[in-house]
Amino acid sequence: MTIKTVRNLRRISQIIFFGIFFWLILKTNFEVNFSPTESGEIFLSYPVSIALELDPLTALATLLANGTIYKGLLWSLVVLIPTIFMGRFFCGWVCPLGTLNHWISEIPSERLKRKGRGKIESNRYKKYHRIKYYIFFVFIAAALAGSLQIGVLDPLSFLARSIGTVILPTAHIGANGLLGWVKSTGFAPLSAIAQFIYNILSPVFLTFRQAHFHTILTLGLMFIAVIVMNRIFTRFWCRGICPLGAMLGIFSRYAIFGLEKKASTCDGCQKCVLHCQGADNPDTGAKWHQPECVLCLNCQASCPTGSLKFKFFPNLEKTEGSPASTQRVDISRRKVLASTIGGLAMVPMFRAGDAFEINADSKLIRPPGSMAENEFLQRCIRCSQCMRVCPNNALHPTFMESGLEGIWTPILIAKIGYCEPTCTLCGQVCPTGAITELTQREKVGDNDTRPNRIGTAFINRGRCLPWAMATPCIVCEEWCPTSPKAIYLREETVIDSRGEEVKVKQPHIDPNLCTGCGACEYACPVSDKAAVYITAVGESRSVSNQILLQRRKNERRIQGEEI
Amino acid sequence: MERREFIKKTSGAIGLAVVSGLVGFEFHNRETAVYQPHIFKTGSFEVPPDNSLPSIALARNENHPAALNAALDAVGGIRRFIRPGERVTVKPNVGWDRLPKQGANTNPELVAEMVRLCLAAGAAEVIVTDITCNDARRTFLRSGIKEAAERAGARVILASEDDFVMTDLGGEILTVWPVLKYFIETDRFINMPITKQHSLSSCTIAMKNLYGILGGRRNQLHQQIDQSIVDLASFVRPTLTVVDVTRVMMRNGPQGGSVADINIENTVICSLDQVAADARACEFLGLKAENVGHITLAARTGLGNLDYNSIGYKEIMS
Numbered sequence: 001m002t003i004k005t006v007r008n009l010r011r012i013s014q015i016i017f018f019g020i021f022f023w024l025i026l027k028t029n030f031e032v033n034f035s036p037t038e039s040g041e042i043f044l045s046y047p048v049s050i051a052l053e054l055d056p057l058t059a060l061a062t063l064l065a066n067g068t069i070y071k072g073l074l075w076s077l078v079v080l081i082p083t084i085f086m087g088r089f090f091c092g093w094v095c096p097l098g099t100l101n102h103w104i105s106e107i108p109s110e111r112l113k114r115k116g117r118g119k120i121e122s123n124r125y126k127k128y129h130r131i132k133y134y135i136f137f138v139f140i141a142a143a144l145a146g147s148l149q150i151g152v153l154d155p156l157s158f159l160a161r162s163i164g165t166v167i168l169p170t171a172h173i174g175a176n177g178l179l180g181w182v183k184s185t186g187f188a189p190l191s192a193i194a195q196f197i198y199n200i201l202s203p204v205f206l207t208f209r210q211a212h213f214h215t216i217l218t219l220g221l222m223f224i225a226v227i228v229m230n231r232i233f234t235r236f237w238c239r240g241i242c243p244l245g246a247m248l249g250i251f252s253r254y255a256i257f258g259l260e261k262k263a264s265t266c267d268g269c270q271k272c273v274l275h276c277q278g279a280d281n282p283d284t285g286a287k288w289h290q291p292e293c294v295l296c297l298n299c300q301a302s303c304p305t306g307s308l309k310f311k312f313f314p315n316l317e318k319t320e321g322s323p324a325s326t327q328r329v330d331i332s333r334r335k336v337l338a339s340t341i342g343g344l345a346m347v348p349m350f351r352a353g354d355a356f357e358i359n360a361d362s363k364l365i366r367p368p369g370s371m372a373e374n375e376f377l378q379r380c381i382r383c384s385q386c387m388r389v390c391p392n393n394a395l396h397p398t399f400m401e402s403g404l405e406g407i408w409t410p411i412l413i414a415k416i417g418y419c420e421p422t423c424t425l426c427g428q429v430c431p432t433g434a435i436t437e438l439t440q441r442e443k444v445g446d447n448d449t450r451p452n453r454i455g456t457a458f459i460n461r462g463r464c465l466p467w468a469m470a471t472p473c474i475v476c477e478e479w480c481p482t483s484p485k486a487i488y489l490r491e492e493t494v495i496d497s498r499g500e501e502v503k504v505k506q507p508h509i510d511p512n513l514c515t516g517c518g519a520c521e522y523a524c525p526v527s528d529k530a531a532v533y534i535t536a537v538g539e540s541r542s543v544s545n546q547i548l549l550q551r552r553k554n555e556r557r558i559q560g561e562e563i
Numbered sequence: 564m565e566r567r568e569f570i571k572k573t574s575g576a577i578g579l580a581v582v583s584g585l586v587g588f589e590f591h592n593r594e595t596a597v598y599q600p601h602i603f604k605t606g607s608f609e610v611p612p613d614n615s616l617p618s619i620a621l622a623r624n625e626n627h628p629a630a631l632n633a634a635l636d637a638v639g640g641i642r643r644f645i646r647p648g649e650r651v652t653v654k655p656n657v658g659w660d661r662l663p664k665q666g667a668n669t670n671p672e673l674v675a676e677m678v679r680l681c682l683a684a685g686a687a688e689v690i691v692t693d694i695t696c697n698d699a700r701r702t703f704l705r706s707g708i709k710e711a712a713e714r715a716g717a718r719v720i721l722a723s724e725d726d727f728v729m730t731d732l733g734g735e736i737l738t739v740w741p742v743l744k745y746f747i748e749t750d751r752f753i754n755m756p757i758t759k760q761h762s763l764s765s766c767t768i769a770m771k772n773l774y775g776i777l778g779g780r781r782n783q784l785h786q787q788i789d790q791s792i793v794d795l796a797s798f799v800r801p802t803l804t805v806v807d808v809t810r811v812m813m814r815n816g817p818q819g820g821s822v823a824d825i826n827i828e829n830t831v832i833c834s835l836d837q838v839a840a841d842a843r844a845c846e847f848l849g850l851k852a853e854n855v856g857h858i859t860l861a862a863r864t865g866l867g868n869l870d871y872n873s874i875g876y877k878e879i880m881s
Binding site for chain 1: 593660662664668696697698700701704715721761762763775780782783785788814815817818819820821823824
């Protein structure tokens with residue numbers, strides 16, 4: 001097998017893994033063709049979170065933050081252990097964001113046509129590459145202090161979030177708009193072709209309903225920034241930012257596989273540097289940095305004289321005409337220490353603010369089964385799988401509802417969608433256990449179990465039709481899904497503007513029965529700001545964020561009846 | 564400056580200025596196209612009356628499809644309602660994400676049997692659809708209706724935004740509303756409601772089930788619920804109303820959520836008269852039609868008869 005074949009294998013591997021990653025995100029979705037089970041419980045038919053579970057950074061950081069490696073995260077050893085022996089093959093061969101950056105960087109441009117010194121110079125090892133190690137140590141220290149921040153910049157979380165909550169919903173509106181525009185031209189053959197293409201693609205790429213996401217702009221801008229930077233520096237993210245790349249670079253410390261340079265045959269053409277993805281100085285005469293190398297093999301494949309060779313137990317020593325290679329990352333102990341202190345200090349600073357518990361946002365309504373806020377922030381990697389899978393589009397990335405510490409973690413916005421009582425999909429897809437996996441019975445409750453509550457509903461009597469406007473309406477009560485209903489009605493006689501008596505049924509909330517699902521808020525006809533709304537108080541996950549001294553169990557269920 | 568360059572520059576500038584001016588004046592104060600929906604007005608799918616047959620029949624049988632067949636045969640059999648080659652839309656109540664045993668949606672066995680009967684009578688196509696309250700995917704799935712109806716040969720449709728047509732319902736308060744097109748662009752309309760308690764309209768049975776043909780903000784209809792229901796029932800005249808009284812939701816309607824809310828009645832009512840169907844079925848909820856606002860209003864409007872005995876009422880007990 002020649003080196004060119006191996007390089008082609010790398011290209012195929014990138015395409016396949018990118019395809020799998022994208023396909024898994026598409027499949028993180030409530031599909032119409034699920035088959036019902038006897039109990040009516042619905043399970044996803046694919047292990048859609050498997051790609052996120054391969055992430056060693058997620059595994060390490062959650063381990064440091066909460067002391068366990070959740071469910072499928074053990075799979076990350078499949079990436080980590082070969083890295084220890086081989087180096088950052090993951091970045092060059094597997095990582096979907098690395099692949100995307102690679103592709104975007106290599107689209108022909110003025111910059112790439114300028115095949116001279118400029119390009120070669122930009123592909124050399126630079127000091128800014130160290131930033132990723134600082135980020136890594138800051139985040140790892142923050143995890144140790146109990147706040148999981150790696151999700152903000154972890155490449156797999158970042159890409160899953162960008163595709164799931166930005167790209168696909170945007171494509172959905174865009175595709176519908178384009179189709180509508182083509183049809184509006186009134187040119188029948190074109191409309192027919194457009195419709196035909198749409199009918200083929202939409203079941204694969206578009207969701208059943210158009211999704212809308214809170215704070216999509218912050219996510220979209222970050223994604224655009226990452227993509228655009230590739231046009232200025234090849235794989236800027238991978239070289240300078242990626243904390244997972246940094247971790248894998250650090251774990252390459254004792255790699256037994258690497259690049260051997262033969263200065264005696266090198267003619268100094270520097271084609272290797274021209275095509276280098278990792279900017280690790282593959283040419284003779286410069287120091288090769290193993291932790292930067294993503295094993296793309298471009299250097300060896302482009303070397304006309306055969307002076308570069310990847311092999312097991314390479315000679316990394318200084319030879320005549322070439323300095324010794326290094327397997328150490330290029331940051332000093334002092335800087336590691338400084339980053340660590342910074343990361344450790346960040347967490348008490350977050351907590352000295354008011355967003356965590358002290359003055360927590362009343363709209364910080366976490367998905368059902370979420371852990372208490374402290375544990376939640378030790379686990380959530382903001383991958384947005386829960387948001388994408390929610391059939392009601394109820395879950396959204398936060399902006400500042402949980403402070404900067406919790407940016408892009410999930411909240412429920414009932415105006416857009418409520419929590420379906422028997423649905424347990426968000427817990428099923430969560431790769432880190434920030435949302436625990438509930439059974440339907442645990443969620444709805446039964447004789448022995450209280451239902452899982454995410455908040456409590458309140459009536460705004462100033463906006464409610466029967467309370468404020470002498471107008472009949474019982475929509476919130478109709479939609480209340482508990483049995484018996486948490487919203488009960490009292491018939492009252494009120495006086496309307498003409499002085500006439502009107503009998504209306506006014507809604508009241510029984511906080512003992514309310515689970516905070518938000519169906520009432522969703523259905524309320526006072527559409528811009530609902531007259532009944534949920535806030536987080538009363539959520540099962542919190543000991544302190546409660547109203548009642550004690551919530552009774554559901555009385556009917558105490559009688560031992562089947563739900 | 565050379566002459567050539569002078570001509571090129573000035574003519575370019577003048578040209579651009581002229582085009583800008585023309586575009587400005589051409590579009591100045593132009594009225595943008597006003598959206599003119601294509602408005603549909605048909606909504607009647609009735610068959611001619613036949614005084615030799617009862618117009619309403621009730622059958623009780625633990626075998627639910629058998630109960631449906633018995634009641635249907637009493638009012639003339641499926642061939643009275645469905646002619647070969649016709650398109651049929653069956654509208655069960657598929658409102659809520661509930662299991663069949665919780666009795667919030669029409670019994671899937673009955674829906675499947677109805678589909679089979681229509682196809683056996685030569686229907687070209689049987690569509691089963693509804694505008695759900697909860698998510699359509701979950702609701703059609705967990706109600707068991709998607710699976711049962713598809714197995715029986717129906718085309719089950721989960722509505723999308725493009726499937727609505729603006730329709731003039733011509734009612735007192737319901738005028739132009741988006742209606743799911745499968746309820747209009749069809750030859751026969753079979754309403755298959757279920758019997759449930761409802762806090763505002765006392766009961767939700769046949770006429771109230773027609774809410775499910777509407778898109779838009781139908782949560783506003785509750786402000787004048789009786790008139791809304793009657794407006795809908797005046798617009799949609801189903802070929803046949805088949806009331807599922809196999810499981811009756813006595814309280815916590817219209818969603819329920821517990822089998823404790825359900826009475827088992829094992830009964831099916833077939834009726835050509837929507838008002839009579841509601842009047843008979845509401846008795847299972849312990850109601851009298853005279854006390855139910857929308858049923859009496861419908862009778863006063865002339866949509867049907869409160870007194871179901873007067874139109875030939877038949878009971879078949881197994």
